[in-house]
Amino acid sequence: MLCLAACELVGGHESTAMSFACALEMIHASSIILDDLPCMDDDSLRRGKPTNHKVFGEDSAVLASVALIGLAVKQTSSSPDVPPERVLRAVQVMMRAVGTEGLVAGQAEDLAGEGMSFEENEAALEHLEFIHIHKTASLLEAAAVVGAIMGGGSDEEIERLGKYARCVGLMFQVVDDVLDVTKSSEELGKTAGKDVMAGKLTYPKVMGVEKSREYAERLNREAREHLRGFDSDKAAPLLFLADYIVNRQN
Amino acid sequence: MLCLAACELVGGHESTAMSFACALEMIHASSIILDDLPCMDDDSLRRGKPTNHKVFGEDSAVLASVALIGLAVKQTSSSPDVPPERVLRAVQVMMRAVGTEGLVAGQAEDLAGEGMSFEENEAALEHLEFIHIHKTASLLEAAAVVGAIMGGGSDEEIERLGKYARCVGLMFQVVDDVLDVTKSSEELGKTAGKDVMAGKLTYPKVMGVEKSREYAERLNREAREHLRGFDSDKAAPLLFLADYIVNRQN
Numbered sequence: 001m002l003c004l005a006a007c008e009l010v011g012g013h014e015s016t017a018m019s020f021a022c023a024l025e026m027i028h029a030s031s032i033i034l035d036d037l038p039c040m041d042d043d044s045l046r047r048g049k050p051t052n053h054k055v056f057g058e059d060s061a062v063l064a065s066v067a068l069i070g071l072a073v074k075q076t077s078s079s080p081d082v083p084p085e086r087v088l089r090a091v092q093v094m095m096r097a098v099g100t101e102g103l104v105a106g107q108a109e110d111l112a113g114e115g116m117s118f119e120e121n122e123a124a125l126e127h128l129e130f131i132h133i134h135k136t137a138s139l140l141e142a143a144a145v146v147g148a149i150m151g152g153g154s155d156e157e158i159e160r161l162g163k164y165a166r167c168v169g170l171m172f173q174v175v176d177d178v179l180d181v182t183k184s185s186e187e188l189g190k191t192a193g194k195d196v197m198a199g200k201l202t203y204p205k206v207m208g209v210e211k212s213r214e215y216a217e218r219l220n221r222e223a224r225e226h227l228r229g230f231d232s233d234k235a236a237p238l239l240f241l242a243d244y245i246v247n248r249q250n
Numbered sequence: 251m252l253c254l255a256a257c258e259l260v261g262g263h264e265s266t267a268m269s270f271a272c273a274l275e276m277i278h279a280s281s282i283i284l285d286d287l288p289c290m291d292d293d294s295l296r297r298g299k300p301t302n303h304k305v306f307g308e309d310s311a312v313l314a315s316v317a318l319i320g321l322a323v324k325q326t327s328s329s330p331d332v333p334p335e336r337v338l339r340a341v342q343v344m345m346r347a348v349g350t351e352g353l354v355a356g357q358a359e360d361l362a363g364e365g366m367s368f369e370e371n372e373a374a375l376e377h378l379e380f381i382h383i384h385k386t387a388s389l390l391e392a393a394a395v396v397g398a399i400m401g402g403g404s405d406e407e408i409e410r411l412g413k414y415a416r417c418v419g420l421m422f423q424v425v426d427d428v429l430d431v432t433k434s435s436e437e438l439g440k441t442a443g444k445d446v447m448a449g450k451l452t453y454p455k456v457m458g459v460e461k462s463r464e465y466a467e468r469l470n471r472e473a474r475e476h477l478r479g480f481d482s483d484k485a486a487p488l489l490f491l492a493d494y495i496v497n498r499q500n
Contacts, residue, residue, distance in 0.1 A: 034316065039308040058289040059361050062312065063354045066284065069319055070349020077342050085334035091341060092327050099320020104313045111309050 002140060002168075003147035005237040006161045009230055012151025019079045020090055020146045023072035027094065028139060030068035031103045033061050040107065041194075048189035069098060082150055090146040097142035106135025115199055124206045129170070137169025160226045164238065167223035172245050174216040177202040178209055179250065187250050220246045252390060252418075253397035255487040256411045259480055262401025269329045270340055270396045273322035277344065278389060280318035281353045283311050290357065291448075298439035319348060332400060340396045347392035356385025365449055374456045379420070387419025410476045414488065417473035422495050424466040427452040428459055429500065437500050470496045 003024055007017035036043040036051040037058065044054050053061035072094070079087050096102060110131045118124035144165035148158040180195045181204050195202045203212040223242045227235045253274055257267035286293040286301040287308065294304050303311035322344070329337050346352060360381045368374035394415035398408040430445050431454050445452045453462040473492045477485045 034312060037309075037312065039312060059287075060358070062284060062287065062289065063358050063361075066316070066319070067349045067354040069316070070345050070352070070354065073323070073342065073345035074349065074351075077338075083334075084338045088327075088334045088338040088341070091338070092323065095320050095323035099317045099324065102320070104317040104320065108310070108313050111313075 002165060002238070002241065003143040005234075005241070006144040006147030006153075006165075007151035009161065009227075009234045009238065010148050010151040010153030010157045012147075012153075016079065016082055017147045017150040019076050020094065020150055021143075023075040023094060024139065024143045024146065026068045026072035026075065027098060027103075030065045030072070031098075031107075031135075031139070033065040033068075035107065037061060040111065043191060043194070045185070045189075045191050079150070086149055086152070090149045093145050093149065094142050097138045102134055102138035102142070104134075106131050106133070106138070110135060110200075113201060116201075118201070121206055124201055128201050128203065128206060132170055132173040133166070136173045137166045140165040140169035140172070157230075160230075164223045164226040164242075167219045167226070168242050168245060171216050171219035171223065171242070174203045174212055174219065175246060175248060177204055178212050178216070179248075181209065183250065189250060216246050252415060252488070252491065253393040255484075255491070256394040256397030256403075256415075257401035259411065259477075259484045259488065260398045260401040260403030260407045262397075262403075266329065266332055267397045267400040269326050270344065270400055271393075273325040273344060274389065274393045274396065276318040276322035276325065277348060277353075280315045280322070281348075281357075281385075281389070283315040283318075285357065287311060290361065291444075293441060293444070295435070295439075295441050329400070336399055336402070340399045343395050343399065344392050347388045352384055352388035352392070356381050356383070356388070360385060360450075363451060366451075368451070371456055374451055378451050378453065378456060382420055382423040383416070386423045387416045390415040390419035390422070407480075410480075414473045414476040414492075417469045417476065418492050418495060421466050421469035421473065421492070424453045424462055424469065425496060425498060427454055428462050428466070429498075430454075431459065433500065439500060466496050 001021070003017050003021040004014040008014050032046060033052045035041050036046055037053055043051055045051065051061075052064060056064070073091060076087060076091055076094075098104065109127065113127055113131070116127075118127065141162045144161040145158055148161045153161070177195065180193065180202065185191050185193075203215065207215065220242050224239060227238060251271070253267050253271040254264040258264050282296060283302045285291050286296055287303055293301055295301065301311075302314060306314070323341060326337060326341055326344075348354065359377065363377055363381070366377075368377065391412045394411040395408055398411045403411070427445065430443065430452065435441050435443075444450075453465065457465065470492050474489060477488060
């Protein structure tokens with residue numbers, strides 16, 4: 001949705017970004033399967049259902065995760081009427097969000113930090129931000145950037161949409177952390193209080209629930225700032241998305 | 251090496267395929283890390299050294315494997331002086347070899363077949379060929395095809411090089427199976443006799459050691475056939491590679 005809205009915002013037709021919107025969903029699904037593995041977060045519930053490895057076994061889960069990355073790139077070949085240099089650039093951006101500049105970097109830092117204790121809140125916050133910028137924000141950033149590339153946006157437009165999405169991604173995670181300590185598993189559709197039990201660093205732990213909420217609001221304002229000057233009708237879905245994320249209850 | 255030689259065979263300079271040659275090595279390394287995981291082949295020795303998860307842990311091994319796929323695609327962006335449609339096509343081919351049409355399909359079939367018993371040799375052979383065409387041959391095929399694409403080969407040249415590499419890939423696996431039952435761990439640099447212990451289907455098991463050797467020879471002749479008509483000087487490295495693989499002792 002972010003990908004398609006970014007494409008439309010820069011004047012493209014959403015159909016030209018559709019293949020990448022699907023591809024990014026595959027990348028996201030791939031990352032979630034890995035995240036839940038016994039050797040990672042060891043989670044048994046996701047979106048209210050048993051996780052992939054619980055149903056299909058660990059081997060199939062790992063293979064499904066890798067297969068989805070391959071399928072994501074395959075998906076992007078069905079992008080007719082778009083110059084190949086644009087498609088190639090978009091593929092590169094999408095795959096950068098997977099590797100050492102994105103999801104993998106975030107997950108590695110996340111695992112490395114388990115059980116680690118930080119004497120200063122500043123160091124803890126830096127660690128947290130690194131994780132979420134890479135683990136969550138990078139994929140949303142890629143979605144917006146890829147949509148803007150496919151839509152034929154200028155470099156400045158592409159950059160601003162990327163910054164907007166980065167704020168939204170980080171905000172998503174701040175809100176997620178707050179929900180984890182304030183809601184039940186039933187309300188969330190996934191195991192609640194898990195971060196606390198695993199001794200994980202979260203925004204509420206570092207800055208308290210109230211300050212975390214304020215931080216989310218600040219990120220929302222910043223995200224909106226990056227969309228200034230764009231056509232307001234076309235920007236509406238992206239502004240709505242940011243509001244929706246900051247106000248979500250599960 | 252296959253990638254570069256294919257590039258030169260169709261008249262390109264090997265430097266234009268260098269980024270993809272490196273990318274394919276990353277994809278290969280990625281697949282090997284996954285293959286060796288406890289939930290897959292559970293191997294502790296590879297190329298005479300402890301496997302990735304033995305040294306760095308299972309979580310880091312899985313992340314490294316995924317990171318390498320991302321890095322492989324990133325790598326291909328440094329392909330100057332090649333039209334973007336060619337680079338894009340090559341990226342698509344490379345990534346197809348990773349997913350459900352390649353490595354993942356082969357590994358999934360491999361795992362599904364463990365402990366399975368085949369009443370007829372024909373069914374067993376079909377299962378074996380499926381595994382190795384996807385697990386091994388598909389990556390070699392991709393290397394040759396990608397090299398030929400980057401070198402500016404015609405569709406016919408690209409197709410013939412792909413078929414050559416497919417034969418070589420299959421042959422590699424037949425020879426590998428033969429070595430597994432005829433050599434020691436020390437000679438191989440990896441755990442010998444492992445396939446037999448794991449109850450895995452192998453070529454020697456289905457057709458005997460002697461017939462397996464003959465099959466490898468036949469694949470070698472077929473591979474050479476696909477290179478007919480190409481410049482014989484430029485084809486020499488590829489003919490040498492096929493001979494080397496069929497005659498290797500570890």
